[in-house]
Amino acid sequence: MSTAAMTAPISAPREDKSGFTRDRAVWGAIMLAPYVLVFAVMVVYPVAYGLWLGLNWNSYRALFADPIFIRTVVNTIIFLFVAVNLKFLIALLLSGFFVQQRAWIRIVLVLFILPWAVPSIPTILSFRVMLNPENGMVNQQLFQWFGVMEGPGWLTDPTLAFVCSIFVHIWKSLPFWTLILITGRLAIAQDLYEAASVDGANRWQQFRFITWPSLATLYVTSTMLSMIWTLGDFNSVYLLTGGGPGDLNHVLATLGIRYMRNNNLDLGIASIIVAMPLILPMVFVMVKRLSKGAEA
Amino acid sequence: MKLVRHFAMGTAVAAVVAGWSGAASAQEVLTAWFTKGFYKGEDDALLAVVDKFQKATGVKVELSLYATEDCVTKSVGAVDAGTPPDVGFCTTYDFRTTGKWAYDGKLEDVSDVLEPLKSELQPMALSTTFLMNGKTGKKSYYAFPVEQQMMHITYWKDMLEEAGFKEADIPKTWNGYWDFWCDKVQGSLRAKGKRIYGIGHPMGIAASDTFYSFLTFANAYNAKVVDENGKIVLDQPENKKAMVEAVKSYANIFQRGCTPPSSVNWLDPDNNVAFHNRTTVATHNATISIAGKHMDDMNNASLTAEQRAQAKKNYEDNIRTAEFPLKADGSKMTNLAAVKTAVIFADAKNKKRAKEFMAFFMKDENLRPFVEGSAGRWVPTTLKAIEAPFWSDGKDPHRAVVYKQYKDGTVPFQFVYNYNFTTVNAENVWAKAVNRVVQDKIPAEQAVDEMIARIKQIAGS
DSSP: OOHHHHTOOTTGGGBOTTSOBHHHHHHHHHHHHHHHHHHIIIIIHHHHHHHHHTTOHHHHHHHHHSHHHHHHHHHHHHHHHHHHHHHHHHHHHHHHHHTSOOHHHHHHHHHHHHHHHSOHHHHHHHHHHHTOTTTSHHHHHHHHHHOOSSOOOTTTSHHHHHHHHHHHHHHHHHHHHHHHHHHHHHTSOHHHHHHHHHTTOOHHHHIIIIIHHHHHHHHHHHHHHHHHHHHTOOHHHHHHHTTOSTTTTOOHHHHHHHHHHTTOHHHHHHHHHTTHHHHHHHHHHHHHHHHHHHHO | OHHHHHHHHHHHHHHHHHHHHHHHHHSOEEEEEEEOOSSHHHHHHHHHHHHHHHHHHOOEEEEEEEOHHHHHHHHHHHHHHTOOOSEEEOTTHHHHTHHHHHHTTOBOOOHHHHGGGGGGBOHHHHHTTEEEETTTTEEEEOSEEEEEEOEEEEEEHHHHHHTTOOGGGSOOSHHHHHHIIIIIIHHHHHHTTOOOEEEEOOOOTTOHHHHHHHHHHHHHTTOOOBOTTSOBOTTSHHHHHHHHHHHHHHHHHHHTTOSOGGGGGOOTTHHHHHHHTTSEEEEEEESSHHHHHHHHHHTOTTSOHHHHHHHHHIIIIIEEEEOOOOOTTSSOOOEEOEEEEEEEBTTOSOHHHHHHHHHHHTSHHHHHHHHHTTTTSSEEOBHHHHTSHHHHSSOSHHHHHHHHHHHHOEEOOGGGTOTTHHHHHHHTHHHHHHHHHHHSOOOHHHHHHHHHHHHHHHHOO
16 A cells, blocks of 8 residues: 555545544544533532632631631641551551461451441441440440449540540551552562572561562552541541530531531631642642653 | 324323313412421421411412421521522521521511511510511511420439439529539439439530520529620620639539530430430430420330330429529529521512411411420410410429429520521530630630630621
């Protein structure tokens, strides 16, 4: 076939300057239309409407004037820092345990995954019941076994309640991140460990020079993703303490609901939008890292 | 031929259906949203009124009954969207929306319906519906006072006796009263190894019980928050000082371990639950619903004979409804009443019929069965109904106390004078101040300063 024949247009009269036929462009648009429509309705409109609702500057003035807001921001930062770091440290350690190929460890792994697999509402509410200071199982046992009349105020002391919220968050999401790190560990070639072992490297040295360098990218990317999810974690705080006692333990994810419950939609939206400067850079860095990963 | 017959038959059916639907659409319709009653008697009485109204007028009433929280949430959404029902009656409108709706011009002026009824209504209850319209700058009647509630003390008489005390031992003075439940009753039960608390004392931010109870404490110290023009007077020295004492008094019950620790997170039903579980000996509660639960049980055919007998014993002998003690200065306690309001919306499609319906509903023979259907949970707003034997014959141990409190006189909430107090209450600045003292251990004076600052931010000066 000649070169001229290969480059001959299918429908010469309809060829445009860019080389695309009008038919192909039309078909492309038709095929794309449903996706664009769904994207516009399900993504663009809700986000744009939310941002539009959040354009009321008086809401932000009112938000910053509310004494509970600054406390909430501080709570959110502490929650984020402690929960994410603790969770990943524990997940890293546990992934080292669960990666071992033994039958009983696999059974334990199945049990370990359960908190993540079951729905949040019943599990977190069961914690709420267990930790009730009067009738909860924990303090009832302290009373029956040790005669402790007034057990710890798990959900009534602000500090303890906050610690319990972080604990429940970690308990709920730890299995997922442990699984992710297990897959990361399984991807490391066993030859490296065998060679290191022959060279006399101990466990710590194997971790330091083989495991960690191989896992670091996954670990950091997962940490960032977890930060975004933790920032939006409503269940752990709201279902356990309702942001209490005394509105002292709200995080940004629950503060919005508090405002909306009080028929104050504007402040609810504003309290969510104030987290955007924190979320957007993380999303940007995340996408950049993932793009690099895809290119590699 | 068969085809022609089928076609003719189909045409005839279509014509009948079209004619019927045409007739149906021609019938005048009135939409009404009500809170679903706690008891079947309430709903039955309401349905009877609706039925009578439909028969009398030929107007179809489309009645929807919603759970308490759903009712107000749905109403707020409908009003914002400009598609409200014609008539709305949710039992939390007064706490949350009536004043604001009136101010924003969202309610129909119902003076023409209420004026002829004025002499039949309790003046305080009526006064709560005389509201400011921010658009006209004038006050007028924008709601119907359907029923009301007050705050009561409820206690287990048998638990009191178990602690070694008689009812006659209960002090009447303010401090003596709380000391009695906290130190003597709880102390005695604890000495017997029982993990029981003297008082179920609502402290939760999200509970309306908390602000109702706290504002009763504020009344006990004569802490005035707003004047009748809605101006904030809490920052005046004598009111501020009284409020500090109220915060101290309210916080003190928690600080001395006299209420279950979980009361800091309580929602509205939780003090009832703790009482029913006999975790607390006494509690304060708006309405006599705690005792009412046992009355409901004693008439509940699905329970066993033993359970019904126990419920009857609880209602008649074991549970007592009582008034609050005397104020801190020794004077008679003020009964804070929440008047539940029905409204006609300004954007309603059928305001004329809505007014007719409400005029019909507010007639004593219609309203009384509805209010009495709540088994004493709601108190009448009409002068005639409260004098009915249901309340005044003294045969029912709980209603007799409610009747006495009513006769002692009632006062309204601040939101009647300044609608922004619905937001103040929703945010529960009162509980927040108490929690600051209890949890953050700041002085009550500082907590009240913060409270005043926040109230001014929300409700103006």
